[in-house]
Amino acid sequence: MNSLEGGGSSSVSAIKIIAAFAVIYIVWGSTFFFIRMAVQTMPVTVMGTLRFTLAGILMLCWCSFNGERLWTLRNILPAVLTGLLLLYIGNGAVAWSEQFLASSLVAVFVATSPMWFVILDYSKWKENFSSKKTIAGIVLGFAGILLLFSDNLIHTFSSESKGNKWAVLSLGVLTIGSVSWAAGSLYGKYKATGFSGSLNAGWQMLAAGIAYALTGMFRSDWSNFHWQDISPNGWGAIAYLVTMGSLLGYSAFVWLLSVRPATQVSTHAYVNPVIAVVLGVYFAGETITGKQIAGLAVILGGVVLVNLAKYMRSL
Numbered sequence: 199m200n201s202l203e204g205g206g207s208s209s210v211s212a213i214k215i216i217a218a219f220a221v222i223y224i225v226w227g228s229t230f231f232f233i234r235m236a237v238q239t240m241p242v243t244v245m246g247t248l249r250f251t252l253a254g255i256l257m258l259c260w261c262s263f264n265g266e267r268l269w270t271l272r273n274i275l276p277a278v279l280t281g282l283l284l285l286y287i288g289n290g291a292v293a294w295s296e297q298f299l300a301s302s303l304v305a306v307f308v309a310t311s312p313m314w315f316v317i318l319d320y321s322k323w324k325e326n327f328s329s330k331k332t333i334a335g336i337v338l339g340f341a342g343i344l345l346l347f348s349d350n351l352i353h354t355f356s357s358e359s360k361g362n363k364w365a366v367l368s369l370g371v372l373t374i375g376s377v378s379w380a381a382g383s384l385y386g387k388y389k390a391t392g393f394s395g396s397l398n399a400g401w402q403m404l405a406a407g408i409a410y411a412l413t414g415m416f417r418s419d420w421s422n423f424h425w426q427d428i429s430p431n432g433w434g435a436i437a438y439l440v441t442m443g444s445l446l447g448y449s450a451f452v453w454l455l456s457v458r459p460a461t462q463v464s465t466h467a468y469v470n471p472v473i474a475v476v477l478g479v480y481f482a483g484e485t486i487t488g489k490q491i492a493g494l495a496v497i498l499g500g501v502v503l504v505n506l507a508k509y510m511r512s513l
Contacts, residue, residue, distance in 0.1 A: 291375020
């Protein structure tokens with residue numbers, strides 16, 4: 199795990215790799231829908247606390263049951279930092295934005311994350327930015343973002359609608375979250391620990407859950423929150439996010455980062471928005487316009503170009 203473009207060995211089961219990719223492709227695509235369902239009946243900080251604290255404790259208990267050594271400070275600290283970047287800031291930006299944007303739009307925006315991998319991976323700048331395909335892919339991806347949110351931008355600057363302004367603010371929050379997600383992924387990839395993938399994920403999730411809880415206390419979310427306000431759908435969403443999104447999905451992501459190149463793992467960005475759009479439109483009553491579909495196509499085209507350039511260099 200010393201090289202970002204390395205990753206894995208021939209001894210790793212191909213079936214396990216395929217299954218893990220299927221999980222982050224399909225399950226993670228569905229989490230945007232369930233996050234939106236959860237934040238409709240509880241504050242984002244409460245949702246994050248319940249989701250990641252429960253998942254983290256369960257994962258650490260499982261690791262302890264299997265005889266793994268939990269308390270190694272030199273391994274805990276990198277895991278905590280990675281968890282804060284990925285789950286507290288990165289995932290938190292997604293959850294916060296879904297209060298003001300359709301889950302399908304948020305998922306499409308997050309599809310730009312592979313481009314941030316290229317931009318932030320400074321050790322490979324010379325290699326990455328010597329490729330015309332990579333540069334074209336990055337430009338195309340950001341052009342797709344402008345197309346995707348063009349209606350929101352136009353409405354905001356032509357009216358006094360508070361809702362539209364919050365939607366545009368969400369664009370900035372999502373950008374910060376995408377940058378943090380890429381930075382956390384790269385840091386976790388380069389900063390090898392002696393922990394197993396499961397133990398690493400457990401500490402990351404627990405760190406994020408504690409950070410959400412502290413943020414909720416600072417914002418007085420807990421004092422203004424009533425447990426009876428959580429709907430059955432809200433509890434169902436939390437259960438799905440804990441079990442499928444975190445215990446299964448995030449563990450698969452962390453494990454894949456340890457055995458496959460980060461740019462290959464980031465290809466989940468191709469499929470996640472499609473799954474999110476289908477669920478949002480057919481089950482949450484969200485609408486997506488032809489212009490937004492075009493924005494999705496442009497963004498994914500940019501992501502394809504970025505990863506195609508890297509694939510061709512590896513041949």
